[in-house]
Amino acid sequence: MAAAALVPGLALAQPGKKPPKPPPTAPTATGAGSDIEIDDPNQPKQPDTPPAGTGDPGAAGGGGICEIDPSACPKGQDINAAAKRDVAAEVYAVQQIYALRYHRFEVQPGWSFSLNDQFVSHLGPTLGINYYITNVLAVGLNGTFYQPFNSDSDFNFQNRRATRIAVPLTEYQWGANLNFTYVPMYGKFAGFSNFIFHYDAYVIGGVGALSTRPTPVIDPDNRNFSFKPKVAFNAGLGLRIFFNRWLALNLEIRDYIYNEQLENLQIAATQQQQQNPDTWFGENRITNAVQAQLGASIFFPFSWEYRLPK
Amino acid sequence: MRKTIGSTLVAAALGAFALAGAPREAKAQEIQITGPLAGAPAVRKLRLYREGRFEFSPGVSFTLLDEYRRTIIPGATLQYNLFEWLGLGVWGGYGVVSLTTDLTDQIDSTALRNSRTAPNLNHQGNAEPFKTAPFGDQTAKLTYFIAPQAQFVPLRGKLALFQKLFVDTDAYLHGGVMLVGVEERGNCGVDKSTPSCTDPKSFTRESRLAVAPTFGLGLSFYTSKIVSLRMEYRAFPFSWNRAGFDQRGGGTDGKFPNGITGNFKVDSEDRTFKFNQMFTVQAVISFPKPNVSE
Numbered sequence: 001m002a003a004a005a006l007v008p009g010l011a012l013a014q015p016g017k018k019p020p021k022p023p024p025t026a027p028t029a030t031g032a033g034s035d036i037e038i039d040d041p042n043q044p045k046q047p048d049t050p051p052a053g054t055g056d057p058g059a060a061g062g063g064g065i066c067e068i069d070p071s072a073c074p075k076g077q078d079i080n081a082a083a084k085r086d087v088a089a090e091v092y093a094v095q096q097i098y099a100l101r102y103h104r105f106e107v108q109p110g111w112s113f114s115l116n117d118q119f120v121s122h123l124g125p126t127l128g129i130n131y132y133i134t135n136v137l138a139v140g141l142n143g144t145f146y147q148p149f150n151s152d153s154d155f156n157f158q159n160r161r162a163t164r165i166a167v168p169l170t171e172y173q174w175g176a177n178l179n180f181t182y183v184p185m186y187g188k189f190a191g192f193s194n195f196i197f198h199y200d201a202y203v204i205g206g207v208g209a210l211s212t213r214p215t216p217v218i219d220p221d222n223r224n225f226s227f228k229p230k231v232a233f234n235a236g237l238g239l240r241i242f243f244n245r246w247l248a249l250n251l252e253i254r255d256y257i258y259n260e261q262l263e264n265l266q267i268a269a270t271q272q273q274q275q276n277p278d279t280w281f282g283e284n285r286i287t288n289a290v291q292a293q294l295g296a297s298i299f300f301p302f303s304w305e306y307r308l309p310k
Numbered sequence: 311m312r313k314t315i316g317s318t319l320v321a322a323a324l325g326a327f328a329l330a331g332a333p334r335e336a337k338a339q340e341i342q343i344t345g346p347l348a349g350a351p352a353v354r355k356l357r358l359y360r361e362g363r364f365e366f367s368p369g370v371s372f373t374l375l376d377e378y379r380r381t382i383i384p385g386a387t388l389q390y391n392l393f394e395w396l397g398l399g400v401w402g403g404y405g406v407v408s409l410t411t412d413l414t415d416q417i418d419s420t421a422l423r424n425s426r427t428a429p430n431l432n433h434q435g436n437a438e439p440f441k442t443a444p445f446g447d448q449t450a451k452l453t454y455f456i457a458p459q460a461q462f463v464p465l466r467g468k469l470a471l472f473q474k475l476f477v478d479t480d481a482y483l484h485g486g487v488m489l490v491g492v493e494e495r496g497n498c499g500v501d502k503s504t505p506s507c508t509d510p511k512s513f514t515r516e517s518r519l520a521v522a523p524t525f526g527l528g529l530s531f532y533t534s535k536i537v538s539l540r541m542e543y544r545a546f547p548f549s550w551n552r553a554g555f556d557q558r559g560g561g562t563d564g565k566f567p568n569g570i571t572g573n574f575k576v577d578s579e580d581r582t583f584k585f586n587q588m589f590t591v592q593a594v595i596s597f598p599k600p601n602v603s604e
Contacts (some may be wrong), residue, residue, distance in 0.1 A: 012597045118377055118413075157378060158582070159413075161567070162430040167413070189467030189481065190353050192395070197465075228550040 001238065064157055098198040098306055099242045101132040101183065106165075108250055110295015112144050116288065119156040120215070122172045123149035125136040129182055146172035152215070160217075168262040168282065169215040173227040174250075175256065177234055179210030198242045205235040210256055210289075214263035214281070222274040223263065232258035240297050248297040253290065260287040353466075356603040357478060359532050359596065360391035360463065369592030371403055376586075378414045378449040378552050382407035387592065389461065394569035397461040405453050411444040412536060418445040429499075429507040429567075429574035430555045436509065446553035448513040450494035452586075457524050459486025469531070471527055475501075477531040488524035488546045493517050495554030499568070507556060507574035513553075522548035522586075542590040549581040556580060 027143045066073035075117040103166035108128035114121050123146065130140030158165050186200035210232040236254025243249070268274045332347035342596075371383040385403020390400065410418075423433040432448045433440035465481040497504045500510035505512040528542030559579035560566040567577035 116375065118375065146445035155582075158555065158557045159377075159417075159553065162427075162553065162557060164423050164427050165417065167416075184472050185469060187467055187479065189465040190356075190478075191465055191468070193353055193356070269426050 001070075004024075020194065023087075025182065029059040045063045059256040087202065093304065095185065096278065098136070098188070099200070099245050099248070099299070100135060101138065101299070102135040104132050104304075105300045106130040106132070106138065107142070107298045107300070108293075108295055110250060110252075110293045112291050112293045114289060115292050119153055120168055120169050120171065121151045122146050122289065122291070123151070124172075128179070130179070138183075140179050140181060142179060143174065143176040145174050149175065150215075155191075156208075166217045166265075168265065169217055170212050170260055170262070171215045171227075173211035173213070175208060175210040175232065177206045179204050179206035179208075179234070181238075199248075200240050200242075202238045202240070203236070203251070204238055204254065205233075207231065207233050209246070210258050212258075212260060214261070216263060216280075218263050218265055219267045219274060221281075222271075223277075223280045225280065228261075229258070230258045232256045246302040248299075250293070250295045250297040252293040256289040256291060258287055258289070260285050313522050318600065324527050354604065356394075356466070357532070357535075358394050358601045358603055359480070359530075359535075359538070360397060361394040361597045361601065363391050363598065363600065365389040365391065365397070365399070365594050365596050367592040367594040369540070369590055371588045371590040373452070374587040374589055376411055378411055379446075379451060380409045380411060381405040381408075381452045381588075383452075383455060383588070385455065385590075391461075394466070395463045399459060399461065401457045401459060402455060408451045410449065410513070412578070414449055418442075421445070425508075426530070429569055429576075430553075432510070432513040434510055443510065443513070448495050450492060450550055450552045450554065451515065453491035453493055453517070455488060455490055455546075458487040459484050459524065474564050480530045481527065481534075482530065483525070483527050484542070484544075485523070485525040488522045490520045490522060490546065491517060492520050492547070492550050494551045494581075495576055497577045499556075499573050500577050507569075508575055512576070513554065520548050520550060522546045528590075530594065536596060538594045538596065540590075540592040540594050542592065544588050544590060545585060546588075547585045548582065549583045551576070551580045551582070552584065558582065 073127050106129065108126075108130070111123070111126075112126040113123045124144045126142060126144040128140055128142030130138040132138040151167065156167065156169070181202050181204045184201040185198050185202075186198065188196055188198045190196050208228040208231075211226040211227045211229040213227045214223075216225060234254050234256045236252055238250065238252035238254075240248040240250050261284050262282045264280055266282075268276070268279040273279050345354040360477040362456040363530070365387065367387040367500035369385060369387075371382075371385060373381045383405050384452075385401060387399055387401040389397045389399025417431075421427060421431055423431055423442055425438055428440060432445055434443050435441055450527070461482050461484045463480050463482040467479055467481075468476055469479045470476050494513040496512070496514055496516035498507040498509070499505075524544060524546040526542060526544035528540055531541075533539055554576065555574050556567045556569055556574045557580050558564060559575060559577065560572065562571045564579065
């Protein structure tokens with residue numbers, strides 16, 4: 001709802017305000033300094049042939065501009081000089097990109113699951129919102145709620161039973177991040193040489209917090225950990241496959257890097273010490289939690305106008 | 311006669327309901343494109359990088375999400391593309407490098423060798439106190455891979471990088487059958503011909519052939535007409551005893567170690583399902599030169 005309230009009414013393809021459409025001009029005499037609207041239906045009918053007596057050689061090749069504005073009419077020497085001038089060929093490789101992002105909001109609902117933890121799976125719903133400052137750069141927020149979905153794997157149990165050693169486990173509660181997204185890649189695919197769809201790929205990175213706690217496996221009778229947020233940096237890659245100009249399938253892989261405080265592998269000697277929380281924590285370890293996210297990308301507003309013709 | 315009239319009435323009623331429920335008129339119309347694009351294909355002058363071409367693709371694969379060992383597999387694919395959208399070939403490789411994971415190293419260094427762990431952890435000697443032997447020596451290895459397969463290429467397009475670099479790209483699915491050489495802990499405690507599972511000799515690995523389905527997807531980046539780059543994900547799920555533990559076969563439902571209810575036993579029942587995965591990077595050499603579609 002908040003995102004919807006912030007949605008601008010219209011996204012523009014290029015920076016700058018769209019100029020208002022001028023009202024039809026009143027019929028005036030043509031000449032230097034007067035404004036001419038080529039498409040204006042109220043324009044006075046121009047003569048089919050140039051007026052006699054215009055001996056300027058450039059005027060013959062200048063066409064209508066010489067009649068509209070004689071001062072802008074190119075002369076022979078101007079054309080020669082222009083031919084020698086360096087050309088600033090600012091031509092876009094791709095015109096009218098299918099799904100523009102400039103000044104649009106992107107909402108990313110999805111489901112997140114862990115890729116590199118064989119012992120505990122960290123699953124959860126995730127939601128992100130990005131705002132594209134330029135067509136390729138966005139700033140945004142995302143959050144994931146893990147707590148009810150952490151699951152201990154069967155592999156972990158089998159390993160523990162066979163070797164009589166326990167691997168310290170960690171449970172996630174939530175994560176929230178400020179992100180920057182950069183979109184260096186885009187393209188299109190033809191499916192079965194029949195239909196065409198567009199995609200883009202992006203890199204994402206940022207910083208935030210991840211609330212975690214150890215799962216007591218070494219001494220579960222005495223230890224009861226509370227969740228604590230930790231600073232987490234993240235970096236990842238994503239892919240969007242567009243179904244239309246505002247809806248895309250989103251697949252993202254992101255590494256959350258944070259300093260995890262693990263459960264102490266040693267149990268204190270006395271009951272009193274065992275119940276002292278200061279004896280519960282073991283080593284700190286930099287942890288890479290690689291999460292995959294599958295979801296949708298919904299862009300607001302749904303439509304825009306291109307500034308330049310195709 | 312009465313039955314016939316009844317049947318007729320029922321049929322008429324059903325027909326009336328069907329007519330009432332049906333829309334009055336179905337409307338559909340083929341979109342008639344006129345002008346120069348009428349009947350035109352979606353893509354013209356497409357460079358046909360695959361159709362009628364052989365491919366030899368040397369590369370290297372890395373197993374993913376490994377529990378006890380990572381395998382690095384130099385290999386190659388030999389393929390012939392019948393059509394632009396279908397190719398048949400064989401991928402093969404050999405696990406030249408097999409590295410133990412951190413978990414394996416941690417178990418090796420911290421797990422106690424005593425009578426309780428003797429059936430599951432490699433050790434020296436037949437009586438306590440046991441001496442430590444490398445845990446990594448009992449963990450299973452993947453050795454060779456042979457996968458006859460088909461590649462299905464539904465998507466063809468291009469990719470722009472920084473609006474400067476453009477490369478023709480296709481996305482494909484592949485599937486087939488994989489023959490995998492597995493070295494895993496041999497049977498023990500099964501009968502008199504096999505050693506006891508607490509005997510250090512029982513931790514010796516034996517070779518076997520596993521058959522698994524294989525499937526995945528990949529991207530081809532056509533950097534030139536002859537050489538291209540391919541990145542591929544492959545899954546090849548099957549059951550194997552990766553750690554060499556006695557972990558199945560006992561209890562009422564067979565989900566407990568045999569040692570719980572009787573003698574320890576390691577056999578095929580201890581193989582557990584694993585969704586094995588790998589990532590491959592290949593340089594693709596294609597010949598002859600590609601054609602261009604109309």
